[in-house]
Every structure is written in C-alpha cells, then in structure tokens.
Amino acid sequence: GAGVSQTPSNKVTEKGKYVELRCDPISGHTALYWYRQSLGQGPEFLIYFQGTGAADDSGLPNDRFFAVRPEGSVSTLKIQRTERGDSAVYLCASSSGQAGETQYFGPGTRLLVL
C-alpha cells in the first residue's frame, strides 16, 4: 500500500493490561511520529523517530509509555499498566525526514481501556 497503515484499528482492553500498537510508515520515509488524539481535541505529539532512534520523546506522558523502531521502518507503541485515561485514538505519521516536509497520517488505533 502507498499510505501509512496502523494495526489494530480498534483495541479494547482492561485497566492494568499491556497493549502494543503497530505502525507501518510509507516506504522510504525515515521520520516517524506518534500522536495521541483525545475526543474532540487535536492530535498531540508523543514521540519522534529518525531512523531507528527515538530522537525526541518529550511528549510521552509518563514511563508507562514506550516506543521502538528496531529496523527503521515499522514502529510499535507500547503501553504498560493501562489506565482509563489512556483511552484515545493513537495516530502515526511519517515523512521524508527533511525540514518541514509533509507528515502523512495513518487511520489510527482506537484504544478503549475499560
């Protein structure tokens, strides 16, 4: 496919459980971003990867959140000990990595923590 893909599209879990959310960026895009979108709000930045390294994780809300991109392509966002307040849409975006280049978003993963 030509666009950013994310799996699963929906995830329902219980409070305290561990979840993993996956992002497949556009082929060749070196920059990858994770954002979180709460109901009725704009997306908020979580973490940025350039290649394999997390170059900016200043948006992660706490140490329950972690993300990896081991081969510089697919990324996984991991949330430990989920809380009801983690319920949101998690969006992934990729870009060519050049200054100010367009970020293309995936469809998001809708996470619901019961």
Add this chain to the structure above:
Amino acid sequence: GENVEQHPSTLSVQEGDSAVIKCTYSDSASNYFPWYKQELGKGPQLIIDIRSNVGEKKDQRIAVTLNKTAKHFSLHITETQPEDSAVYFCAATSYSGAGSYQLTFGKGTKLSVIP
C-alpha cells in the same frame, strides 16, 4: 513551546457558500503550516499547506493565507459542497531540536455544509 488557537469550533454554511477558519500561533520560529481534514473514524488528511516564505496559496476551491507579522493563518473554502463536511485542523511546526518537526494542532473546527 508552540501554542495554536483555532476558531470557530463549529461552523455551519449553506451549500455553495464560503467557509473561513482562522488560526493563530505563538512561536515566531514556526515556518510550516498545514491544514488537515478529518472525517469520522479516519486519520487526518492533508488538504493544503503553506510555508513561511509565502503569503497565500490556492488549490482549486481551497486557499490558505499567512500573516507572519500577526502570526495568524486562515483556510478559505469556496463553493462548499456537502462532502466538505468534516473536522478541519490547523497546525504549526518549527524545529524542536534533535531533528524533530513535531506538529502542534489547533482544537479543530467542525464544518457542516447544509444542502
């Protein structure tokens, strides 16, 4: 850090009329301003963008203007159609260190085009 304000939060227009959404930003170093359209259950889709060295850009029925001095930018949609109904987000980006060009979004405008 950057802060983006967006108005109005909701906007209803008759089909064929124009719609205008306005945003302001706080960081004078911001240099790239995209607009995204988000339909229910989908991810944001880029519709138009503008860079700080340009004052206006147009693509068919959509135009964006930028006033760097006042730090505000606007989206203009002419001849609106029912399929334009969606939530629109403005965003601003500047270099935040470590190579990150993270976007800061406004809170969105829900546009309803009434047939």
